[in-house]
Amino acid sequence: MESSKKIFINGSFLIIESLARAGAEVFIGYPITPANYLYLYSSKRLPLTFHAPDEITTLQWMSGLSASGKLPITATSFPGFALMIESINMAFMMELPMVIILAQRLGPSTGTATCGASGDLLLVRGMISGGYPVPTFSISSFQDCWDIPPKALETSVKLRTPVIILTSKEITMTNRSFDLNSLKEIKKLDRKFYESNENYIPYKPEKDFVPQFLPLSTTKHQVRFTASTHDQKGILQHSTREALENTARLQKKVLYNLKNYxxxxxxxxxxxxxxxxxxxxxxxxxxxxxxxxxxxxxxxxxxxxxxxxxxxxxxxxxxxxxxxxxxxxxxxxxxxxxxxxxxxxxxxxxxxxxxxxxxxxxxxxxxxxxx
Amino acid sequence: MDKQFFNSNKLPFCPGCGHHLISQNTEKALSKLQMDPKDVILVTDIGCHGIIDKFANFHTVHGLHGRSVALAAGISLGLKNKKKKVIVFIGDGGATIGMQHILEASRLDLDLTVIIHNNMLYGMTGGQASGFTPKGFITTTTPQESRTRNYNICDLALSAKASFVARVIAKPDFSDIIVSGIKNDGFSLIEVLELCPSYALKMNKNMKLSKILEDLQEEEFVKTNPNYKWDFYTNSTENLLEDIKIFEKKYNNNVNKTLCIQISGSAGEGVQTAGEAFSYAAILSGLSVNQRGSYPVTVGVGFSTSEIIFSPENESTYSVNTPDIIIITSTDGFSVNIEKLKNFKGILYLDLSLQTPQTEAKIIRYDFRKFGPKNSAIFALFYVLKDLQFFNIESLTEALEKLNLKNKVSFEKFKEDLNF
CATH class of the missing domain: 3.40.50.920 (Rossmann fold)
Structure with missing residues (x-):
């Protein structure tokens, strides 16, 4: 066995390096404690970083980048997350892959920014209007900081959905000695877009209830992303059967594939x-x-x-x-x-x-x- | 190539609505530019303007009320392709809601074209006043005339350095302005003034757009700022682990169970850094470490506590029931621990300046502040390490070197004072 190689780092460091290796391409963010280290390391490591002026812009830029085929991530805490929720609903409805790291701190309100907590689970559970679940992963150790984020990113792509990584100040800002040799290799996500010559229908589901993805960069097919109730083509509908089935599918795809994540x-x-x-x-x-x-x-x-x-x-x-x-x-x-x-x-x-x-x-x- | 930009000649707007003219002129502009529809991305949001997207043959993205400019900004950043044209249709209501997004896109001169359908009220939701409603205008929520002035979005965008800004009254042909806006390699904002036939015209009889502009002492125009080029922020490393310090065990230790030291002092007195140095020393001595900080949000005011758990096990625990040793170097550090000290049964190292607290601890006093506040935390840790001999004091000296701190603290004085 190879001898141990001790390093001394905080959890944010491992989270960002593992996400970068897994294929996260762009960080959109702004400062908020206790997510600042995630922002700091991302700005050094992710292929692209954009500095957003606020939380709503963060999620909107992420959605735009996701629609154009990139894999965006951000990191925030409750006060910022709360402001993102309408846009997370949008990304959920448009079926845009992205990872949102929620570094929890003591609430309510601005609470204590430098005090840990696990207080946002019910908010995350209920954040989608209609009660639809969003795949949410929890990091419980430094080893998880390395192992869980790539799985979150993969789930986001495979299910075409935003996913949440829950962590807290006690992980993102705590330093620990850690054996570098205990880090497993991370494979970059192999992402596939719709390739067929047949007419692309943006929200036509496959067997796993997930529609294939095609970014806005394509010149082959027309692509639509729609936040409001829509049919398989992405056309706004009041409440046609097809449109309501499409909406209900959003829950179905998250539950049907749960065993895989x-x-x-x-x-x-x-x-x-x-x-x-x-x-x-x-x-x-x-x-x-x-x-x-x-x-x-x-x-x-x-x-x-x-x-x-x-x-x-x-x-x-x-x-x-x-x-x-x-x-x-x-x-x-x-x-x-x-x-x-x-x-x-x-x-x-x-x-x-x-x-x-x-x-x-x-x-x-x-x-x-x-x- | 399919050059049809819309799939129907019959657009979904009320008779007499200026939205027809905007869609038709946009189509005309795209034709003049000989665009492939699939190189065009139309981003819309909530409002009557947004229902156009189902008639479009180009890519469409239909988002949240007021957020279309930010969504389009993300698309533009993601595509980064001059051949692709990102166009936003937004209303004056949406522009009021998402004003920040317009200013941000102007500041960064992002490559997209925003056409504001400014009919000076929220149409789809029932004719309510928006931030673009001029003084004297009647809307359903200002039935006795609007008493407040309107935003001048063109001025705002220009002052935020948008590179192309135009104001135009909706008319049969203003496609050349849209052509110029789309051709501009940066942020283009085109404000098109119109009157909503369902609300504005019914409530403001004989209202003329030219009269509104005249009353505002404004006019139609095209203005530009120089294009602003900036490079995307890209990564400075391909691997965060590459430059990280590796700790090889160099010293022995006398630790046979998990221990926890908590040091509390004042923010700005180097408590966290001292804790980090002590952690380095423990790792150099073959121990595993968990270092947790606790302090107020303010950077340089109030208390600062660093808790270091160190263990001979492969992995130290993330927390303990209670520390074994508490070190307090200042009044701030004292105040925050008063409650905790009452039941504390370990060893308490206390600065000479502090009063004796109510505690069950064994108290050891020393003048930790004798070399100044900034030396107090690290000096206290040298003192405790010398006293309790968890591991070789040399390891803490080496830790200071690793952190480039040895010359920044009064190391020689520590050495002389503690005789090591």
């Missing part, structure tokens, strides 16, 4: 206790599990990386357990609510915190108390 870590240890977690709470959960096992308490761990839509695999795992602990750094237990609804089932315990990382002891105590 479901990523998680599952460590099974008995069927008594299961800790479910994501984002930076995963690391403390992992540590708590280790310590609990040392104390001969069996605990399984599910670290969710594809967080939206919720895969049925997660429910299959959950169904095996007597007790479930959902660990997440927000006040109300957002993922718990998505998994189990507004009324928390009796065998489910929420472990939450705001303004501080959840403590290892806090998790252990809850497991011991309820387990």
């Amino acid at each position: 479901t990523y998680f870590d599952y460590q099974e240890d008995g069927y008594e206790n299961l800790i479910i977690t994501y984002d930076v709470s995963s690391s403390v959960s992992q540590e708590a599990v280790r310590e609990l096992r040392n104390e001969k308490i069996s605990v399984s761990l599910l670290v969710v990386k594809t967080i939206l839509p919720v895969s049925e695999i997660y429910y299959e795992i959950i169904s095996k357990y007597k007790r479930i602990f959902v660990v997440e750094e927000n006040l109300s237990g957002q993922f718990c609510e998505i998994l189990f609804g507004s009324e928390t089932p009796k065998n489910v315990v929420k472990i939450n915190s705001i303004g501080n990382m959840i403590g290892i002891d806090q998790i252990k105590e809850e497991v011991k108390k309820n387990g």
Whole structure:
């Protein structure tokens, strides 16, 4: 085995290098804490960087670049993300690939820019008018900073949709020693556009419910991108059957293909206790599990990386357990609510915190108390 | 080559609407330029002007209200192809909403042509006043006349350095102006004045566009600024990992379990950098490290805390229940930790200037600020390392060198004072 090559970096560094290797071509951005390192590294590494004056412009420029065949990314935090949402809806409706990195911080409002949180999941879950899910990935470790972004980019292209990468200040601004040799090779995405001589119909779906993509640079076929309700040709319609089917397909394609982009870590240890977690709470959960096992308490761990839509695999795992602990750094237990609804089932315990990382002891105590 | 730009002679606008004239003149201009329809990208948004796209044989992009100029800007940046022509149809309502996008495209002189269908009100939504509604104009939301003045979009675009700006009253043939706008290798804005037959003409009897211009002391014109050329921002490296420091283990350590040091001081006193230096030293001593910063948003005011977790394991944890050692070098650092110190049972290194807090910790005092505030954090870490011997103090000296800090701090004085 090759000896370790230690480097000392923050998570933003790995995220941008991995996205660049995977084929992200352009960063559009503006400064916002805690996403500034993502902007900084992108401006050095991505083939192109454009400095947008604001959040709406960011998403609109990204959409334009995506429609012309480029793969754009951006990074922001809640205050900026909130302003992008109408345009994310547009990109979702137009079916434009792009990656939006949401580096979470403590809210509400401007909250505390330099304090970590996992507080935006419900917003992301509900951001598309009509409740349509957008593929959303969560980074829970430095290794994920390298492994997850290329999968997000690939999903974005394969499904013709914007995707979200959720991370937080504790990853984007934290420095860690890291073994360079642990980084797996990343292959550049092989992107294919519509090639047939047959008339191109911009929103005619294939078997996987995803229409083939053709950028505006083509001179072979007419291309249309449409934000309003439209038929397969991309022509505005009030509510014809074809147009409504096309709209409903947007949900179908995200769900039908979910199995191809479901990523998680599952460590099974008995069927008594299961800790479910994501984002930076995963690391403390992992540590708590280790310590609990040392104390001969069996605990399984599910670290969710594809967080939206919720895969049925997660429910299959959950169904095996007597007790479930959902660990997440927000006040109300957002993922718990998505998994189990507004009324928390009796065998489910929420472990939450705001303004501080959840403590290892806090998790252990809850497991011991309820387990 | 299919030279038909529209697939119907019957356009979808109300009888008498100036939108007909804009579409017809655009078609005429594209014909004069002998454009291939598939080299033309028409970007529209919400408003009556936008329903034209289904009649178009060129590429169409139909976006959000007011955002078409920004969307088109992205397309223009993405295509970067002089053969392709990006044209935006937008209303005065949309231009009000998306004013920033017009100014930004002007500032950057992006290669696209924006034709503002200025009928001085929001037509599709019911004749409401826009930012382009002139004083005295009656709209459905200003039934007793508009009391406020209108934007002069041409002046705004010109002052933002758009390279081609024209104002024209809708008329049977103004295609040459559109030809010039499309030919311009930069941002072209053409404001076309018209009156909405469904709202404006009904509410403003006998209103003439020439009279409106006269009252505003404005006129039709074509003005230009020099074209502005700028290079795209491209990458300065093909690999971020290429120039990164590699740490090889050089020193031994006496650490047999995960430990955490938290140092708190004042922003601007080098706390984060000192934490980074200590982290480097730990890595040089074969340990794994996690360094987390905590500070207010302001850069040079208030507290600054750096938490360094170091471990003999392959990977250190991302957080701990509580630090083993807390170092406090200033009043700011003290204030932020008062609550935390109450139950703290580890070792507390406290600057001499600070009062004794309520704590269960073992307190060790020293004058960490004796070499000035900017030396306080790094000096304190030298002191603690000397005291607790986690690893060789030489490693911290080497870390300073790696960070180009050795000459910037009072290193020789530290050495003399601590006798290492």
